[in-house]
Amino acid sequence: MNALSPVTQAAKPPRVWHRFTPAERIGRSMVYVLSAIAVVWSLRTIEVIPEFLYDAPEQTADLFRRMWPFDWAFYPEQVHDALIETFHIATLGTLLALVLALPLAFLAARNFTRNPALNWLAQFIFVSSRSVNSLIWALLFVAIFGPGALAGVMSIAFRSIGFIGKLFSEALEEAQKGPVEALTATGAPRAMILVKGYWPQVEPAFWSVALLRWDINIRESAVLGLVGAGGIGVALDASLNNLYWDQVGLILAVIFSVVVVTEIVTSWLRARLI
Template sequence: MPITKTSDSAVWRKRTTLQQWALWGGWFLLVVFFIFCWQVMTKDTIWYFVADAPTQAADLGGRMFPPRWSYIDVLWAPLWDTLNIATLGTLLGIAIAIPVAFLAARNTTPSVLFVRPIALFIIVSSRSINSLIWALLLVAIIGPGILAGIVAIGLRSIGFVAKLLYEAIEEIDETQVEAISATGASAAQVVDYAIVPQVLPAFFGISVFRWDINIRESTILGLVGAGGIGLQLQASLNVLAWPQVTMIFIVILGTVVLSEWVSAKVRHAII
């Protein structure tokens, strides 16, 4: 029953027949839609494998433990490559994202009709393609190695950083811009003294947050040949060396937890 609020109290009113049928019709359509989606998702499912999944998972878990702790000596160099991919890729993305963000923001773009749509298209294109797909394409273009991973992370980071940064630019206090402009300052001076100081904390927070995300994404780029610890993961999976896989998972988990802690500390110090 819908509730009608008055100045003193809520009044309960019974739904009309039409409202009641509309409510039940909505629920019926929702159930039909759910059944349709379930059939689409499971039409190729082999339910025997699903029923056998707990047994297979237990068998695989037994093979993965205990971890091969001696294998950690092999992982230091690939882990260092992974950190370099994430860090250099983040810096590359930031370097490109800064001008794109200023071109996309309504209050700093030189043209709302022409330049801004191009900048927004760059942002959307970067955010639409996953870093793993970027890496797959770049490995085919420039060959395997950490360079492909760095460029893939950079291309993926452009959209994320530029989107959040241009939104921060559009939300600045315009009175500061007007005050600096009133002194006869040039457009570059207005940006330098009125806009940049306001968005600088947000910029640092966005950059550190993106670096934290890139640490996680760069750990799997080696699966397509883009270097890093993912290469060792792929090699171990190929030979079914499950104790080594467990060790790699532990190292990746430790790295992600550490990067998350560093990111949180830096963002707290800045913001």
């Protein structure tokens, strides 16, 4: 009985093809089950006040009725200057973030800095920078520098360091070794290896990350004013508190058009530069 008879062999079912290994299937099912549990738990315990929901359609209709027609006279009074300020906050914040993130990205790239402790330190700075939302950074910087554009610039910069640094260090790690080794072989100093070996390879990635973040920062800087960090958000906050919804509507329309223009400009620049 130690050898299978031909009869039992023929009776064996044909091998079934599975797309995933058992371990993969278990992992996937676990993720599905845990996600389902999380959703059910959230649905059952989240606090929703039903009384507020009854008049939601009325409130929404009221919101739009009060917004239209826009208070156009408000634009030259306050919105225009605030808009320019928002633009400067976003751009300066992005530039400052680029300056701060560049050396950190070189520290974080494992092929450039061969020191795990320094890599880890830079990664830690990136994660902390990204975890704290720009509005919360703005709260902190308003407490330090007082209300105004300076706090806005700093919060945009500190929020962007993590984003730019992470993406740029990943681009650095993907840089090819060839040019770097060639320069090393000529006895080039380390600074020159950086400028002529790494930089030309990662420059497109650098500018594409910078443009991407600038686009995001234009959006973010529009709300920083809600906590006093300058820009068009200050005007928005004032109009909201006064319940001047026609001014709110105008500001929202202005923000929308700026965002659309920014998207067009960044995609044009990206096509030309990269």
